[in-house]
Amino acid sequence: MPSAHPATEPDIEIDLARHQACSAAERYAEVRGLTELLARPLSAEDQTVQSMPDTSPTKWHRAHTSWFFETFVLAPHAGGYRPFHPMFGYLFNSYYETVGTRHPRPERGLLSRPGIDEIAAYRRHVDTAMADLLTGRELAPDVSDLIELGLHHEQQHQELLLMDIKHVLSMNPLRPAYRERAEPEPSSRPAPTWVDYPGGLVEIGHDGGRFAFDNESPRHLHYLVPFSLASRPVTCGDWLAFIDDDGYRRAELWLSEGWAAVQAGRWEAPMYWFRDGPWQVFTLGGARRVCPTEPVCHVSYFEAEAFARWSGVRLPTEGEWEAVAATHGRVSGAFLDLDILHPQPVPSGKGLHAMFGDVWEWTSSAYLPYPGFQPAAGAVGEYNGKFMVNQHVLRGGCCATPAGHVRSTYRNFFPPVARWPFAGVRLARDL
Amino acid sequence: MPSAHPATEPDIEIDLARHQACSAAERYAEVRGLTELLARPLSAEDQTVQSMPDTSPTKWHRAHTSWFFETFVLAPHAGGYRPFHPMFGYLFNSYYETVGTRHPRPERGLLSRPGIDEIAAYRRHVDTAMADLLTGRELAPDVSDLIELGLHHEQQHQELLLMDIKHVLSMNPLRPAYRERAEPEPSSRPAPTWVDYPGGLVEIGHDGGRFAFDNESPRHLHYLVPFSLASRPVTCGDWLAFIDDDGYRRAELWLSEGWAAVQAGRWEAPMYWFRDGPWQVFTLGGARRVCPTEPVCHVSYFEAEAFARWSGVRLPTEGEWEAVAATHGRVSGAFLDLDILHPQPVPSGKGLHAMFGDVWEWTSSAYLPYPGFQPAAGAVGEYNGKFMVNQHVLRGGCCATPAGHVRSTYRNFFPPVARWPFAGVRLARDL
């Protein structure tokens, strides 16, 4: 049985090619600079608030990503490095048990100090030391790997920064915008089509070439029953039909735990939707009308799963998603670089749309280790493996993901109840 | 590639053969009678208490299992059936949303009425009507199927009744026994050995012959990497070594959510263990010393997973477990019929021990639908599918499971934090 895995992923390749052309120092500067760029529209007050235990203040993200380089790269590998502040190791460790105790996560919003200026200084302090390191003698491979990891880590926090500040701003009755954005031109809503896949034994997981997180390995065989994947994500228009058909009021459509969440949270629509006459949605560009041809966003796994049941079909497994993503060539979608900060209306052309970018796509797969999985050695081994329970895998990236950060094997994960990620739905069905 | 699935499962077959020799009425009477037998050692007070939202009072189990037959068999299919009490449909519906509203689960322990005598009368009322139905004209296949489901449902509640009353009694500082049991003869602790399995494409799931729950279907192909399975469950002696090696105090051994559970629950040992000089364990036979050669029991998935990491190996997937269980012939183990109500010391012989009975075995597999899964039609379709999130699969049955209730394809499931099931650990490793 031939492997269903493709030789190349051209569009992502291009992006990576650009990165590979950069020097390590240039790439470091570029990634670090983007974080500061994302924080720039935010006031000192904006950067301080923590709206729920799951979110972190903007200034915490800025500090924590610096702490990562300080702790895992500079302290052990840059001779004579002087930590910026003796308490920052305590304040800005997220969850690395082996590195020591840390400030409690739900209390990050209680820290008015250090202020944003001191955090900017902290970032410069780390960046200066990193620049020295990166432009000095050649680095040992393990150090280079840690830096690469640190940059991917920072990219993840760039997306988190946007997810989190969106939630913070949404709690404000003034509904302030992060940045004003133009309203989308609503496309004509494309009819949903199905893309078939023959199934069989496929290889799944990262093949060990370019950078990948440990949770994407090892590459392994996986058997798939024949199936079809929807050509595009579920749109807001589709979702309005679900709402109008009492989707949020019919217990039989929901997982038991999902139904409990509907009732406890009084869910009636995706997160950030609200009624003001017609349905409105709060975006990073402020509140505006729901656009029916945009992919629906900010739904939980529970909602995705209920929507699929209501539709008479199901969600894809992560294996199915990856097999399809790997066999299709250039797939388009909005990443952070497009700077619209919201999923864009689906185009009306043929073929698969928006597999990458726009919205993360919930899969029916629980987030579990691949056969033979081994976490990375050392403290950075706490990166992924220890979260492998009670979460579901999402695939593909979103409009807040830095371009070049994802690939077809990339595994994002969140608890089924989470709604603040930029998460949407792509349907699948058995053939 | 040859299928690794065996032709027969002899020991379970024998048991089923006995059942098939029974008439339906005899089988009904036998299962229903066992429930009452299990309740007999319990006082009215014992049968009333609910020790936590997860547990139910004994008398509630007795009533709910009767409600199942009343609601799904008698009301629709027994002409002229008169329900025992107009409110019992409300009081004893567990979670069937399509059947109507119901009494809140956490408040089951607030119901002093109906008392145990009225519940006994309720059971007799239902049994009389069922006897009429079962001895009358031949039943339509769908009705027979519902009765079969009702009996398997009742068997599940027999195990739950014991799990729950154990928890109830354990909350009492007097540590009362459910029934006095003899202390086990400690066996010589057998050295753990590994049973290898070649992997490859196997068929998993129920083949559609005898009764099975909907969640065991459809039978489907599944690819396995070569692996080994431990010859016996982890014992209390093994677990003492884990405790002594600070297993409950080393964050790096635990899933993040598991570590939070350790701290929130102040876990230091399996549930029901306590120190009184040496480690003691509360059993359905009262408190006694921990026996090192017994399988460890009442551990959560989090503990099972941490133990496996500490051991340098891992838990099996449910596919691995099933593939091995199906290829091995007669496998021994203690079921409820053995009436020791506790896992028995592992024997010292060669080969696989206690795959069935003694303790349920946590697998690393999240409880998810098989490819092509369809819930049963109607209200009984709420039986399994709607719980397919945030749970892990356990396999094999336990000392509180009625004999004949399980099979190699049987999928039990609990949230990873649950400790009150009779759940233990069998290790696996990559080859």
Place this chain on the structure above:
Amino acid sequence: MPSAHPATEPDIEIDLARHQACSAAERYAEVRGLTELLARPLSAEDQTVQSMPDTSPTKWHRAHTSWFFETFVLAPHAGGYRPFHPMFGYLFNSYYETVGTRHPRPERGLLSRPGIDEIAAYRRHVDTAMADLLTGRELAPDVSDLIELGLHHEQQHQELLLMDIKHVLSMNPLRPAYRERAEPEPSSRPAPTWVDYPGGLVEIGHDGGRFAFDNESPRHLHYLVPFSLASRPVTCGDWLAFIDDDGYRRAELWLSEGWAAVQAGRWEAPMYWFRDGPWQVFTLGGARRVCPTEPVCHVSYFEAEAFARWSGVRLPTEGEWEAVAATHGRVSGAFLDLDILHPQPVPSGKGLHAMFGDVWEWTSSAYLPYPGFQPAAGAVGEYNGKFMVNQHVLRGGCCATPAGHVRSTYRNFFPPVARWPFAGVRLARDL
């Protein structure tokens, strides 16, 4: 300035006279027997349930009152007394810190053992030892005082037993009766009248003669502004007018904390009222229509206070209440002995009605020590003083209070949010 305090309280005197005619052993037997009489209509299941942390199971009351005699009388003062069970001191201590650790209050409903038969045996064991003590040589005054305290303590628990089982049964959708009672004959609703009091310096508190709790002492001077007291308690008819005038929906009528309680508890009427067409009320005799001429019962201090504000008047202070109660002669009212277990309709005659019995009357006085208050010596000093914060005083007794238990100086107390006591309202106003 003359003292406003009267020479005698005739009606209560009569009752006490009867008690004084009894021997100590007879009085002990009578009080203890009443507890068992009150438990008799209750099944083993009824006696086991704890419906909220504030309530205790019937069998716990039966055991705890016995523990009181065992711990404070028999163990120290009856030579050779053998405690019934080594663990009962732990299980049935309510809150006496100086006596040792104890079973957590919210877990009293988790104790299926000891069962009601064993508790009956416990009571007999204590009663036999007490009978020996009471019929032996003359007791030292401090021992007699402890026994007297123990009997008053048991009388308090008789009322609590009824309050608590009413709450337990009310949680059951079957709405079972404790004992069937006849419906009241509704009286013609008497017009409310006001009884004036001239104010001035009065003496308040117990004068040291017959038994009183430590919190009623010392007797002390207290200055009163002239005021009037309503001739009768507020009736259900009065309350219906409050409800109909949106009393439960107008924030301006409520204390801030009371309004929060209304919203959190979704209060719309007194506790135990429910709509089934017209307003119904759950009583110890089962559910029946609200009777407009009955005193309203099971309202919190918050509700009493809001009702008074709505009425344009106020609640009395405990000093006002006591001054009036002491100057009026025979005042009628329903106590437990009348066996109607519910406040009776107010009569239409002139003068003060139901100052004693029927419903406890919330006062605007916080429960605080009198000037010069000293708690009783020893462990029984934990009886009253340590609760003197965040509670309000109620006066007069209720239909579940044993006759002869209360007096004009008696101070009952509950948190302002409590609704399960038999508590009602008598209004007052400034002259």
Place this chain on the structure above:
Amino acid sequence: MPSAHPATEPDIEIDLARHQACSAAERYAEVRGLTELLARPLSAEDQTVQSMPDTSPTKWHRAHTSWFFETFVLAPHAGGYRPFHPMFGYLFNSYYETVGTRHPRPERGLLSRPGIDEIAAYRRHVDTAMADLLTGRELAPDVSDLIELGLHHEQQHQELLLMDIKHVLSMNPLRPAYRERAEPEPSSRPAPTWVDYPGGLVEIGHDGGRFAFDNESPRHLHYLVPFSLASRPVTCGDWLAFIDDDGYRRAELWLSEGWAAVQAGRWEAPMYWFRDGPWQVFTLGGARRVCPTEPVCHVSYFEAEAFARWSGVRLPTEGEWEAVAATHGRVSGAFLDLDILHPQPVPSGKGLHAMFGDVWEWTSSAYLPYPGFQPAAGAVGEYNGKFMVNQHVLRGGCCATPAGHVRSTYRNFFPPVARWPFAGVRLARDL
């Protein structure tokens, strides 16, 4: 019996005299300016954080006090006034139900917008309109009264601003100072003496002359038993003896609810004390060693009451406190104007010390209406009366109270569990 009330309160008079010399516009500008002065050392981040539901962000205090003038003075009484922002009425209403809905109190810390610059603009907008009003034609007396109330309201929030920011900064492991302050010169600890008071009928409450809050009225007769008041507040040195004598570990010293608070909060010392070798205390000037001659501060009513019991005496009632305060002439103490932001060491001279200023003094009196109390008319009637339950009265003012704000009849109040006010203890005893 002669009234015990004095003719004058000289020291407070002086301060008031200064205020009376001011024009209304000058006084307005002075009070409003102080608020801004207090906020000046705080960064935008500092001003945004809410550390618990009881505290409010600094910028919220700045806005809310402006909203008070906007809502109660400008909108109804300044023709053509244009509110600054249509949503600020919603965002900055604290608890006035009659004014409309409002932003939930526990979510004040989620509002990053409006930022501190916009709030400064809001204050200027209100101040400009107020200046016009105050310098225009003569104001009607009810408008003047509302302005006077608004200024006293703002002074209360000046103290709250400091209390709250102290709590906010204390949550930060960096322990930042609000403003650096010099360490105190420890005085020689003065021996505690007692000041006797003969008791009898006294007049309590405000006599209707200068401004007072509604809860200080009406002035009324009150009978006092002879008593003594301690000459000075309890010091940290006194408190260390309590701690060393296991004061926080002996249940018998505590009210029942207080003991529960000790255990739930793991209290071992006053709030803001921590061990770092010797006992340290976090102050608005940063952390430093506990000074034994300073009045103890940041203790709850529960702690005050337990300390008094341990000392063999008691707390004063508010009537006792007021009677003494009124008969003594000039009494010294540190107010906000002294700018030490912490209670100062007690002096060693004779007589009463620090009755006013330094620390609020818990009284044993529950916060209840005086006989004949009537709340102010209109929405401002929600100012005091609706909190009259489950709180205790504190008297005298503290080091964060603006000078001139308090008087001998002033009634402050907090729940017994509150520790973040600048609250201490003065003992009393019966004669």
